Amino acid sequence: MLTAPLPSQIDIRKLVVKGAEISANPPISSLPRIADLLAEGDSDTEDKAGSLAVNLRFYIDDERQRRVDGQITGTVKMTCQRCLEPMPVDVDMKFELGIVWSEEDAERLPKSLEPLIVGDELVDLADIVSDELILSLPYVNYHSPADCKQNIGYSSVDPEHTDAVGKVNVEQERDNPFQVLEQLKFDK
Ligand SMILES: [Zn+2]
Structure with a gap:
């Protein structure tokens, strides 16, 4: 074609x-x-x-x-x-x-x-x-856990967990409106 x-x-x-x-x-x-x-x-x-x-x-x-x-x-x-x-x-x-x-x-x-x-x-x-x-088209997309580069055992957008792990992923620090949504979900 x-x-x-x-x-x-x-x-x-x-x-x-x-x-x-x-x-x-x-x-x-x-x-x-x-x-x-x-x-x-x-x-x-x-x-x-x-x-x-x-x-x-x-x-x-x-x-x-x-x-x-x-x-x-x-x-x-x-x-x-x-x-x-x-x-x-x-x-x-x-x-x-x-x-x-x-x-x-x-x-x-x-x-x-x-x-x-x-x-x-x-x-x-x-x-x-x-x-x-x-x-x-789906509004938000996630890799399946096996394919995702981000360890999904914790969320680095959650400040408590970020402290516990002692490391902030630089990629995750970018301004991203979806992360705000994610955070609201976690805060519930
Ligand atoms: Zn991914």
Whole structure:
């Protein structure tokens, strides 16, 4: 499959009428906002941050509703919130969108469909795929205990335990909003 950005500035109505199906391996860097969520890639090797296969099917269903059904599979590298090293996260998701032109139309959609409000605009398929990915990617990730570089017998974000161990992991001292959440959990 060709690694190329997804088509941009398209008339989604035409794809629906044609019953188009698009399969692609878009580079992570071509998906808006996704790279920011992932562990930092290596600039030498494009898409060290992961690789994804996208399939989009445009059609009119039996209820005369215009639809985009999609599937995204692959692997992305996200940051383990325990040791702050990259870790692979599998992606395997499907979505079913009902194409509508306005908010009012969106309210009439069957509950099983997520609205995709397109109005009269041309759309970038990468935007649609990014939005769905952002909704499905896990917010925090941890290696399995065997793979994690951080000893999980204690938490170095807990000051009591840090004293007991007598060592603070420099990596863990970085400002990280997730650690604040972690600390709240431990404080309970
Ligand atoms: Zn880890």
